[in-house]
Amino acid sequence: MPQFEAGRFDCIVIGAGHAGAEAAYASAKMGASTLVLTMNLDMIAFMPCNPSLGGPAKGIVVREIDALGGVMAKVIDKTHIQMRLLNTGKGPAVRALRAQADKVLYQQEMKRILEEEPNLTLRQGVVEQLIVEDDEIKGVVTQIGAIFRAKTVIITTGTFLRGEVIIGDLKYSSGPNNQMPSIKLAEHLQELGLQTVRFKTGTPPRINSNSIDYSKTEIQPGDDVPRSFSYETTEFIVDQLPCWLTYTTPETHEIINENLHLSPMYSGMIKGKGPSYCPSIEDKIVRFADKSRHQIFLEPEGRNTKEVYVQGLSTSLPEHIQHRLIASVPGLEKAEMMRAGYAIEYDSIIATQLWPTLETKKIKNLYTAGQINGTSGYEEAAAQGLMAGINAACNVLGKEEVVLGRSDAYIGVLIDDLVTKGTSEPYRLLTSRAEYRLLLRHDNADMRLTEIGYQNGMISEERHTKFLAKKAQIDAEIDHLRKVTVKPTEEIQAIIAEVGGTALREPMKAADLLKRPEMKYSELRKVVPPLEEINEEVAEQVEIFIKYEGYIEKSMQQVARMKKMENKRIPENIDYDAISGIAKEAKANLKEVQPLSIAQASRISGVNPADISILLVYIEQGKIAKVSG
Amino acid sequence: MPQFEAGRFDCIVIGAGHAGAEAAYASAKMGASTLVLTMNLDMIAFMPCNPSLGGPAKGIVVREIDALGGVMAKVIDKTHIQMRLLNTGKGPAVRALRAQADKVLYQQEMKRILEEEPNLTLRQGVVEQLIVEDDEIKGVVTQIGAIFRAKTVIITTGTFLRGEVIIGDLKYSSGPNNQMPSIKLAEHLQELGLQTVRFKTGTPPRINSNSIDYSKTEIQPGDDVPRSFSYETTEFIVDQLPCWLTYTTPETHEIINENLHLSPMYSGMIKGKGPSYCPSIEDKIVRFADKSRHQIFLEPEGRNTKEVYVQGLSTSLPEHIQHRLIASVPGLEKAEMMRAGYAIEYDSIIATQLWPTLETKKIKNLYTAGQINGTSGYEEAAAQGLMAGINAACNVLGKEEVVLGRSDAYIGVLIDDLVTKGTSEPYRLLTSRAEYRLLLRHDNADMRLTEIGYQNGMISEERHTKFLAKKAQIDAEIDHLRKVTVKPTEEIQAIIAEVGGTALREPMKAADLLKRPEMKYSELRKVVPPLEEINEEVAEQVEIFIKYEGYIEKSMQQVARMKKMENKRIPENIDYDAISGIAKEAKANLKEVQPLSIAQASRISGVNPADISILLVYIEQGKIAKVSG
């Protein structure tokens, strides 16, 4: 193939899905000249599966992305058809926003933002090769022979690498949604020595809204209170569309049980490992055989389309069985199927080959982010994209790299899990993966991360100033409540009685009164007016902080202990073979992951406390054998 | 491949591009249960080339589509960013509307219309085989083994059949815009004995608006007067976006001349025949070497994107040369390229294998429409789609087929040209292809075709009633003007003087006065008020009819003569070999085309008047030999 020089950039991002868009935006915003090469400009930030963002853990990630200066939150705030705050009745740690997206508008808005970014060049093109010299990335080569050189490259090719669609007994080479797969690049990555594994994921059928009998379903409207993912959003969408809830029936279960032999999952056709928390309907019915029905949510794909996503009915059974499945669900008796569900198998990179910056260990200045790293989900992809983009730009600009800790953000948990433990199936963020859930809240993402975004030039002066003012207000108000004494006046007794508490016997600090479970800050404020007027966001922070102070305190102590271990760095290129006493399996895993700290080492699977002690002693002795790197 | 029965329909349309969308809508609207199978539901009615509709001949086709009850006009009326009436200074025969589309909105609106159509099922799927029994179509088989049975099938696969993208020295298998090509279906069509030919077409690069220096270009705003393609549109878009005009420079021409050896057109890489009236910039510079510059129009691709289409710079030179070409154009010195231009080669069906209904002669009840038939252009595709859809539905419903004559519509000219003469390069409609240009006007498409649309159930009662009223008003007013005598009053003399005519000497019929070139109906109306109040549309018809009466008359006489020949039907399966005297070449072509009438026979290339005379005599003698069919 004749090749030609086509340009030089600080950073090249391959792919403009959810990871690529965020990576490119971050790198350009930070000041690195950035090129995005993507297969199809008409499919930027396309949602091949559910038209929704957020929910438990994932929703918090979207807010974290925003606090760091990323774009996902802003885009969904402008393009959703419905927004809900989940778990409002439960504690603050599990609250999370969830939005239904207008699929096409989401794509358009993301494309527009990338087009508007001055440091960013958006180009349609298919990458087939990387240019690697002395184990260092130097650029990429496209399908038409264009050589683009760059100091850093980020691969975000999602499920495209050797993608194969599977449905019924059939398997054929294809990217998601009948797009082109990426075969040459996948082969090339293997040639370069990057280890890959086959994963799979699936999607349910789509149906035509006009053919649904909604009277047999339950309406699921959006919240009345306007909310947003981004801390910068000031305009809210009021005109929302509802979703609808229905259920599988015994007939659904019968159809599946009768046709299991036609399912590629059970016939052995699918080799790739699928996500167990996001199972197909076949899986659900086999694994939870005692459950008599499963929820089916009907989610509109946008304002200008009749296409409806059938959440809960992910399947790769043959098309005619899918028809029968759909028809067995109340309200869908006459539903017209517009797209059949399918499963897709693809190559993903074993993520223990990455540093916590998402740089590959094998090839310097090459990063990977998104589903290629073994995750699933738009938010997980975007979060990695953002961090890879920030780190690639830091790398180019000579800034210090940015690695979020497990106590800083869900994003930190996600990336640490990936690079430390790897994953044996498509990885999805769940609240249960975080040990400091009470710290990693939906409501305080800005408190946790705005400063980092600001230091990296991703957050504007104006936003930062506002943020500092908010923070100061919160601190001042907490301080104020700790100092002010509430006397047992008639007014306060009335309020206490109103919320069902026990009357005050003697004066009490306002903060202590607020700690009472039944007491609400909105009530207390009537007798202890804030120092200056405060808005609901500030009030929420003050209230949560004071109410959960004890728990937060405890978490912070754990974090401090962990941080100490995190600060115990493991020297580069340490020769684990030279350390006697560490168990064989632990040794192998340590060598693979090359942890940067004792804390990280302790999270590696197969590494036991005894191994960690030996390692600690060895490092403290100071005579460290190194492998030639 | 395991196959299964997936459903039965009256009509299946393969593909949902511009032809497919129109075909499916028509067939469903007429009452045939219709299934559309298309590769990608996110790419319905996608515009892979210029984001615009209309212009000379093509604009008239869009109005004809509307008069027949099709959808293209309605969709563009709702989604354009700019509308202009071209050639307003010239005669009514060459006037034409042209609109710039918002590419994404156009797709969304077309998809929505198809989703809303009750008789229509829209399904994502890739067709790989047709089911043909005894030379009759019975259904289709998709990539995943679904068998859909149908009484009629319409193939509208555009440039996808064995698509190959060509750029510089490179050629690779691909549909347009990095979509999947359709290889199996192409091979299957050849196996079925349909003859194909390789054609090619090309597209220019797209650039980022933010990188254009518009101060070096000329603005091209839309019209102030609101206009529409559809006769039913009542809401008009007022907020329009401008286009911009710039030119190639001597440097552009130099770059091309120096790099011609890299062009696939000249290196022999491209075998397919391209459209000569829609040449690449390489072609233009080689063929019109004396022209010192060519126009370049900068056309926005939509309201929510910065992507700009560079009309006039269609090219398949390598990407780095395209960069230099762009930079050589004033205003584009720093332009950022978002997509490179490319050429695409594909299989198209030799259209003389079709009846004028667009049914294939070889396989009963199988129709083909759009670019697959050797045309290029969205309007040409949509027009064929509409007629194939109507005829497939007529076929199913036992109605009489609808074949438009060359004097009825540009659509008639298009299809007659295709099936009678075939085409040696991608066929584009031009005003010069029509012999009755004065009859086939932009302004009278409704007069010519609404009745046909109505008879086929494509036009609502309400619209038809309105149409009849308009028609009656026009006739009454013309009659009125012919009868009323204008006396040489002071008032009329003043009007005549005002428009620069010679004063009236004696009384004169109003119609005759209006025939004077300088007289305007808007002026004349002041002294000859209409019988009842009339709107501008009616006034326009009255004025054009009276002013051009002589020419229209003459055209009508020609049409009458042609119709006589059109009515001389040629018996089915006539054995041309049995007719002595017809020249050899004429015989071969007659056998290929199998013309239905003497008129059609006379338009076949290589068939001379002498051959026609012999044929006429032979038929009139009545002893007709037949081939066994």
Ligand SMILES: Cc1cc2nc3c(=O)[nH]c(=O)nc-3n(C[C@H](O)[C@H](O)[C@H](O)COP(=O)(O)OP(=O)(O)OC[C@H]3O[C@@H](n4cnc5c(N)ncnc54)[C@H](O)[C@@H]3O)c2cc1C
């Ligand atoms: C069938 C299916 C079902 C899914 N189901 C779920 C689910 O149930 N739950 C869930 O959370 N997530 C699901 N997902 C996953 C979700 O879609 C992804 O996690 C998310 O889109 C990943 O984002 P990404 O940016 O990593 O990749 P993608 O969004 O896939 O983007 C990849 C990008 O890379 C481009 N590209 C690929 N190869 C090249 C190349 N060689 N050169 C240039 N560009 C290239 C593509 O054009 C695209 O722009 C599903 C995905 C699919 C396909």
Ligand SMILES: Cc1cc2nc3c(=O)[nH]c(=O)nc-3n(C[C@H](O)[C@H](O)[C@H](O)COP(=O)(O)OP(=O)(O)OC[C@H]3O[C@@H](n4cnc5c(N)ncnc54)[C@H](O)[C@@H]3O)c2cc1C
């Ligand atoms: C690169 C390029 C440049 C062009 N330049 C010009 C130009 O300069 N001037 C001009 O007037 N026109 C131009 N055109 C042509 C214009 O795009 C077409 O004429 C028009 O889109 C044709 O409409 P269609 O409906 O026939 O095909 P398309 O719009 O291409 O639609 C084909 C449809 O068939 C579907 N399909 C294909 N195979 C299968 C299958 N096996 N199963 C199911 N579905 C299938 C596709 O997904 C698609 O929906 C250009 C086209 C291209 C690609």
